[in-house]
Amino acid sequence: MLNKYARAFFTRVLNPFASFLVRKGVSPDTVTLLGTLGVVVGALIFFPFGHFFVGTLVITAFIFSDLVDGNMARQIGKSTKWGAFLDSTLDRVADAAIFGALAVWFAGDGDNLRLAVLCVFCLASGQVVSYTKARAESLGLKCDVSGLVERAERLVGVLVATGLSGLGVPWIQEIALWGIAVGSFVTIFQRMLAVRKEADGLEMTRPGSAPEGGGAA
Numbered sequence: 001m002l003n004k005y006a007r008a009f010f011t012r013v014l015n016p017f018a019s020f021l022v023r024k025g026v027s028p029d030t031v032t033l034l035g036t037l038g039v040v041v042g043a044l045i046f047f048p049f050g051h052f053f054v055g056t057l058v059i060t061a062f063i064f065s066d067l068v069d070g071n072m073a074r075q076i077g078k079s080t081k082w083g084a085f086l087d088s089t090l091d092r093v094a095d096a097a098i099f100g101a102l103a104v105w106f107a108g109d110g111d112n113l114r115l116a117v118l119c120v121f122c123l124a125s126g127q128v129v130s131y132t133k134a135r136a137e138s139l140g141l142k143c144d145v146s147g148l149v150e151r152a153e154r155l156v157g158v159l160v161a162t163g164l165s166g167l168g169v170p171w172i173q174e175i176a177l178w179g180i181a182v183g184s185f186v187t188i189f190q191r192m193l194a195v196r197k198e199a200d201g202l203e204m205t206r207p208g209s210a211p212e213g214g215g216a217a
Protein backbone atom coordinates (compact mmCIF):
# COMPACT_ATOMS: atom_id res chain seq x y z
CA MET A 1 0.00 0.00 0.00
CA LEU A 2 2.71 2.49 1.02
CA ASN A 3 4.76 1.39 -1.95
CA LYS A 4 1.81 2.25 -4.16
CA TYR A 5 0.66 5.49 -2.56
CA ALA A 6 3.63 7.02 -0.73
CA ARG A 7 6.42 6.24 -3.15
CA ALA A 8 5.49 8.93 -5.67
CA PHE A 9 5.37 11.55 -2.91
CA PHE A 10 8.77 10.60 -1.49
CA THR A 11 10.28 10.38 -4.96
CA ARG A 12 9.25 14.02 -5.55
CA VAL A 13 10.55 15.14 -2.15
CA LEU A 14 13.89 13.34 -2.56
CA ASN A 15 14.35 14.29 -6.20
CA PRO A 16 16.45 17.43 -5.56
CA PHE A 17 18.76 15.53 -3.20
CA ALA A 18 19.16 12.73 -5.76
CA SER A 19 19.96 15.33 -8.46
CA PHE A 20 22.51 16.96 -6.15
CA LEU A 21 24.32 13.65 -5.62
CA VAL A 22 24.26 12.93 -9.36
CA ARG A 23 25.82 16.35 -10.04
CA LYS A 24 28.52 15.59 -7.46
CA GLY A 25 29.36 12.43 -9.38
CA VAL A 26 28.18 10.00 -6.67
CA SER A 27 27.04 6.66 -8.11
CA PRO A 28 23.74 4.93 -7.18
CA ASP A 29 25.71 1.88 -5.99
CA THR A 30 27.64 4.04 -3.53
CA VAL A 31 24.37 5.35 -2.10
CA THR A 32 22.99 1.81 -1.85
CA LEU A 33 26.10 0.60 -0.01
CA LEU A 34 26.52 3.58 2.32
CA GLY A 35 22.79 3.68 3.10
CA THR A 36 22.79 0.03 4.11
CA LEU A 37 25.97 0.47 6.12
CA GLY A 38 24.35 3.36 8.01
CA VAL A 39 21.23 1.33 8.77
CA VAL A 40 23.21 -1.71 9.91
CA VAL A 41 25.63 0.25 12.09
CA GLY A 42 22.79 2.37 13.53
CA ALA A 43 20.77 -0.73 14.40
CA LEU A 44 23.68 -2.67 15.88
CA ILE A 45 25.10 0.20 17.92
CA PHE A 46 21.86 1.45 19.45
CA PHE A 47 19.13 -1.19 19.58
CA PRO A 48 20.98 -3.97 21.49
CA PHE A 49 21.55 -1.43 24.28
CA GLY A 50 17.97 -0.18 24.40
CA HIS A 51 18.70 3.23 22.84
CA PHE A 52 15.54 3.12 20.79
CA PHE A 53 14.88 6.79 20.03
CA VAL A 54 18.36 7.78 18.84
CA GLY A 55 18.69 4.46 17.02
CA THR A 56 15.43 5.04 15.16
CA LEU A 57 16.49 8.54 14.11
CA VAL A 58 19.86 7.33 12.79
CA ILE A 59 18.28 4.40 10.91
CA THR A 60 15.54 6.62 9.46
CA ALA A 61 18.13 9.09 8.16
CA PHE A 62 19.91 6.32 6.26
CA ILE A 63 16.96 4.22 5.17
CA PHE A 64 15.70 6.83 2.75
CA SER A 65 18.82 6.13 0.69
CA ASP A 66 16.81 3.17 -0.61
CA LEU A 67 14.52 5.59 -2.39
CA VAL A 68 17.38 7.86 -3.50
CA ASP A 69 19.56 5.21 -5.22
CA GLY A 70 16.85 4.12 -7.66
CA ASN A 71 15.92 7.76 -8.28
CA MET A 72 19.55 8.55 -9.16
CA ALA A 73 19.82 5.50 -11.42
CA ARG A 74 16.72 6.64 -13.31
CA GLN A 75 17.99 10.24 -13.58
CA ILE A 76 21.24 9.14 -15.22
CA GLY A 77 19.46 6.52 -17.33
CA LYS A 78 21.43 3.68 -15.78
CA SER A 79 18.93 1.41 -14.04
CA THR A 80 20.98 -1.77 -14.22
CA LYS A 81 20.23 -5.39 -13.36
CA TRP A 82 23.26 -5.38 -11.09
CA GLY A 83 21.87 -2.30 -9.32
CA ALA A 84 18.48 -3.99 -8.85
CA PHE A 85 20.20 -7.09 -7.45
CA LEU A 86 22.42 -5.07 -5.13
CA ASP A 87 19.48 -2.95 -3.92
CA SER A 88 17.25 -5.96 -3.15
CA THR A 89 20.04 -8.01 -1.56
CA LEU A 90 21.11 -5.19 0.73
CA ASP A 91 17.46 -4.54 1.66
CA ARG A 92 17.48 -8.01 3.21
CA VAL A 93 20.67 -7.22 5.13
CA ALA A 94 19.20 -3.97 6.49
CA ASP A 95 15.95 -5.69 7.55
CA ALA A 96 17.91 -8.44 9.31
CA ALA A 97 20.00 -5.88 11.22
CA ILE A 98 16.93 -3.96 12.45
CA PHE A 99 14.87 -6.91 13.66
CA GLY A 100 17.93 -8.89 14.76
CA ALA A 101 19.25 -6.03 16.88
CA LEU A 102 15.84 -5.64 18.55
CA ALA A 103 15.75 -9.39 19.24
CA VAL A 104 19.17 -9.18 20.89
CA TRP A 105 17.92 -6.44 23.22
CA PHE A 106 14.77 -8.32 24.21
CA ALA A 107 16.65 -11.61 24.70
CA GLY A 108 19.19 -9.83 26.93
CA ASP A 109 18.75 -6.70 29.03
CA GLY A 110 15.25 -6.07 27.67
CA ASP A 111 14.30 -9.31 29.42
CA ASN A 112 11.26 -10.15 27.34
CA LEU A 113 11.45 -13.52 25.66
CA ARG A 114 8.04 -13.11 24.03
CA LEU A 115 9.15 -9.96 22.19
CA ALA A 116 12.52 -11.54 21.32
CA VAL A 117 10.71 -14.42 19.64
CA LEU A 118 8.31 -12.01 17.95
CA CYS A 119 11.23 -10.03 16.49
CA VAL A 120 12.80 -13.22 15.14
CA PHE A 121 9.45 -14.18 13.62
CA CYS A 122 9.12 -10.73 11.99
CA LEU A 123 12.64 -11.05 10.62
CA ALA A 124 12.10 -14.53 9.20
CA SER A 125 8.61 -13.92 7.81
CA GLY A 126 9.68 -10.62 6.23
CA GLN A 127 12.52 -12.37 4.43
CA VAL A 128 10.10 -15.06 3.21
CA VAL A 129 7.70 -12.37 1.94
CA SER A 130 10.50 -10.96 -0.19
CA TYR A 131 11.69 -14.41 -1.26
CA THR A 132 8.26 -15.37 -2.63
CA LYS A 133 8.46 -12.53 -5.12
CA ALA A 134 12.12 -13.04 -5.97
CA ARG A 135 11.70 -16.79 -6.57
CA ALA A 136 8.52 -16.33 -8.61
CA GLU A 137 10.25 -13.77 -10.80
CA SER A 138 13.31 -15.99 -11.24
CA LEU A 139 10.94 -18.67 -12.59
CA GLY A 140 9.45 -16.19 -15.01
CA LEU A 141 6.22 -15.95 -13.02
CA LYS A 142 4.57 -12.69 -12.02
CA CYS A 143 3.79 -12.03 -8.37
CA ASP A 144 1.25 -9.32 -9.01
CA VAL A 145 -0.19 -9.06 -5.53
CA SER A 146 1.78 -6.80 -3.20
CA GLY A 147 0.07 -8.10 -0.08
CA LEU A 148 -0.89 -6.70 3.27
CA VAL A 149 2.57 -6.03 4.71
CA GLU A 150 5.43 -5.29 2.32
CA ARG A 151 8.83 -3.89 3.19
CA ALA A 152 7.64 -0.29 3.51
CA GLU A 153 4.93 -1.30 6.02
CA ARG A 154 7.41 -3.44 7.97
CA LEU A 155 9.86 -0.57 8.20
CA VAL A 156 7.41 2.20 9.00
CA GLY A 157 5.69 -0.02 11.57
CA VAL A 158 8.81 -1.10 13.41
CA LEU A 159 10.56 2.27 13.24
CA VAL A 160 7.66 4.48 14.29
CA ALA A 161 6.78 2.10 17.14
CA THR A 162 10.39 1.72 18.28
CA GLY A 163 10.96 5.49 18.16
CA LEU A 164 7.82 6.11 20.21
CA SER A 165 8.76 3.34 22.62
CA GLY A 166 12.10 5.10 23.09
CA LEU A 167 10.10 8.16 24.14
CA GLY A 168 8.31 6.08 26.76
CA VAL A 169 5.08 5.14 25.00
CA PRO A 170 4.04 1.77 26.45
CA TRP A 171 2.81 -1.27 24.45
CA ILE A 172 3.28 0.42 21.06
CA GLN A 173 6.23 -1.75 20.07
CA GLU A 174 4.49 -4.98 21.00
CA ILE A 175 1.36 -3.95 19.08
CA ALA A 176 3.42 -3.05 16.00
CA LEU A 177 5.44 -6.26 16.13
CA TRP A 178 2.28 -8.37 16.37
CA GLY A 179 0.83 -6.42 13.44
CA ILE A 180 3.94 -7.00 11.33
CA ALA A 181 4.11 -10.69 12.29
CA VAL A 182 0.47 -11.43 11.47
CA GLY A 183 0.51 -9.18 8.38
CA SER A 184 3.66 -10.83 7.02
CA PHE A 185 2.20 -14.29 7.61
CA VAL A 186 -0.93 -13.32 5.66
CA THR A 187 1.18 -11.71 2.92
CA ILE A 188 3.15 -14.92 2.38
CA PHE A 189 -0.11 -16.75 1.64
CA GLN A 190 -1.46 -13.90 -0.51
CA ARG A 191 1.66 -14.04 -2.65
CA MET A 192 1.77 -17.85 -2.79
CA LEU A 193 -1.85 -17.95 -3.96
CA ALA A 194 -1.17 -15.31 -6.61
CA VAL A 195 1.85 -17.23 -7.93
CA ARG A 196 -0.09 -20.51 -7.85
CA LYS A 197 -2.82 -18.90 -9.96
CA GLU A 198 -0.26 -17.52 -12.38
CA ALA A 199 1.53 -20.89 -12.63
CA ASP A 200 -1.77 -22.74 -13.18
CA GLY A 201 -2.70 -20.24 -15.90
CA LEU A 202 0.57 -20.85 -17.70
CA GLU A 203 0.21 -24.63 -17.31
CA MET A 204 -3.21 -24.45 -19.04
CA THR A 205 -1.75 -22.58 -22.01
CA ARG A 206 1.45 -24.68 -22.13
CA PRO A 207 0.54 -28.10 -20.64
CA GLY A 208 3.40 -30.41 -19.75
CA SER A 209 6.08 -27.76 -20.17
CA ALA A 210 9.28 -28.37 -18.22
CA PRO A 211 9.84 -26.31 -15.07
CA GLU A 212 11.95 -23.23 -15.67
CA GLY A 213 14.91 -22.04 -13.60
CA GLY A 214 14.68 -25.19 -11.52
CA GLY A 215 18.31 -25.04 -10.51
CA ALA A 216 17.96 -22.39 -7.84
CA ALA A 217 16.78 -23.29 -4.34
Ligand SMILES: CCCCCCCC/C=C\CCCCCCCC(=O)OC[C@H](COP(=O)(O)O[C@@H]1[C@H](O)[C@H](OP(=O)(O)O)[C@@H](O)[C@H](O)[C@H]1O)OC(=O)CCCCCCC/C=C\CCCCCCCC
Nearest residue numbers: 002003006007060066088091130150151152159160163164
Ligand atom coordinates in the same frame (compact mmCIF):
# COMPACT_ATOMS: atom_id res chain seq x y z
C1 LIG B 1 7.81 11.62 17.86
C2 LIG B 1 8.02 10.58 16.89
C3 LIG B 1 9.10 9.66 17.25
C4 LIG B 1 9.23 8.60 16.33
C5 LIG B 1 10.27 8.83 15.38
C6 LIG B 1 10.05 7.92 14.32
C7 LIG B 1 10.77 8.29 13.13
C8 LIG B 1 10.62 7.23 12.13
C9 LIG B 1 9.57 7.55 11.20
C10 LIG B 1 9.42 7.02 10.07
C11 LIG B 1 10.19 5.95 9.54
C12 LIG B 1 10.07 5.96 8.10
C13 LIG B 1 10.66 4.78 7.55
C14 LIG B 1 10.99 4.96 6.15
C15 LIG B 1 10.58 4.02 5.26
C16 LIG B 1 11.54 3.77 4.18
C17 LIG B 1 10.88 3.26 3.14
C18 LIG B 1 11.68 2.38 2.31
O1 LIG B 1 12.83 2.49 2.08
O2 LIG B 1 10.94 1.45 1.83
C19 LIG B 1 11.52 0.62 0.90
C20 LIG B 1 10.43 0.29 -0.01
C21 LIG B 1 10.79 -0.82 -0.98
O3 LIG B 1 11.86 -0.43 -1.76
P1 LIG B 1 12.53 -1.28 -2.96
O4 LIG B 1 11.64 -1.29 -4.16
O5 LIG B 1 13.91 -0.76 -3.10
O6 LIG B 1 12.67 -2.72 -2.40
C22 LIG B 1 11.96 -3.85 -2.81
C23 LIG B 1 11.44 -4.49 -1.53
O7 LIG B 1 12.51 -4.69 -0.66
C24 LIG B 1 10.75 -5.79 -1.83
O8 LIG B 1 10.50 -6.40 -0.60
P2 LIG B 1 9.04 -6.88 -0.21
O9 LIG B 1 8.19 -5.67 -0.16
O10 LIG B 1 8.68 -7.82 -1.30
O11 LIG B 1 9.22 -7.53 1.10
C25 LIG B 1 11.58 -6.76 -2.65
O12 LIG B 1 10.75 -7.80 -3.05
C26 LIG B 1 12.19 -6.10 -3.86
O13 LIG B 1 13.12 -6.98 -4.39
C27 LIG B 1 12.88 -4.81 -3.50
O14 LIG B 1 13.37 -4.23 -4.66
O15 LIG B 1 10.13 1.51 -0.67
C28 LIG B 1 8.85 1.82 -0.70
O16 LIG B 1 8.02 1.03 -0.45
C29 LIG B 1 8.52 3.19 -1.12
C30 LIG B 1 7.52 3.82 -0.22
C31 LIG B 1 8.11 4.41 0.99
C32 LIG B 1 7.15 5.01 1.87
C33 LIG B 1 7.74 5.55 3.10
C34 LIG B 1 6.71 6.10 3.95
C35 LIG B 1 7.21 6.75 5.18
C36 LIG B 1 6.07 7.46 5.67
C37 LIG B 1 5.85 7.99 6.79
C38 LIG B 1 6.59 7.86 7.96
C39 LIG B 1 6.31 9.05 8.78
C40 LIG B 1 5.79 8.69 10.03
C41 LIG B 1 5.94 9.72 11.04
C42 LIG B 1 5.67 9.11 12.30
C43 LIG B 1 5.53 9.96 13.42
C44 LIG B 1 5.16 9.14 14.59
C45 LIG B 1 3.90 9.45 15.16
Ligand SMILES: Nc1ccn([C@@H]2O[C@H](COP(=O)(O)O)[C@@H](O)[C@H]2O)c(=O)n1
Nearest residue numbers: 028029066069070073079080083084087
Ligand atom coordinates in the same frame (compact mmCIF):
# COMPACT_ATOMS: atom_id res chain seq x y z
N1 LIG C 1 22.37 0.97 -6.99
C1 LIG C 1 21.22 0.90 -7.68
C2 LIG C 1 19.99 0.92 -7.03
C3 LIG C 1 18.82 0.83 -7.77
N2 LIG C 1 18.89 0.73 -9.13
C4 LIG C 1 17.66 0.65 -9.93
O1 LIG C 1 16.55 1.21 -9.23
C5 LIG C 1 15.56 0.23 -8.96
C6 LIG C 1 15.07 0.34 -7.53
O2 LIG C 1 14.49 1.59 -7.36
P1 LIG C 1 14.15 2.13 -5.87
O3 LIG C 1 13.47 3.42 -6.12
O4 LIG C 1 13.27 1.11 -5.24
O5 LIG C 1 15.45 2.27 -5.18
C7 LIG C 1 16.25 -1.11 -9.20
O6 LIG C 1 15.33 -2.08 -9.63
C8 LIG C 1 17.27 -0.77 -10.28
O7 LIG C 1 16.63 -0.78 -11.52
C9 LIG C 1 20.13 0.73 -9.77
O8 LIG C 1 20.20 0.62 -11.01
N3 LIG C 1 21.27 0.81 -9.03
Ligand SMILES: [Mg+2]
Nearest residue numbers: 066067070087
Ligand atom coordinates in the same frame (compact mmCIF):
# COMPACT_ATOMS: atom_id res chain seq x y z
MG1 LIG D 1 16.52 1.48 -3.65
Ligand SMILES: [Mg+2]
Nearest residue numbers: 066087088091
Ligand atom coordinates in the same frame (compact mmCIF):
# COMPACT_ATOMS: atom_id res chain seq x y z
MG1 LIG E 1 15.53 -1.37 -1.88
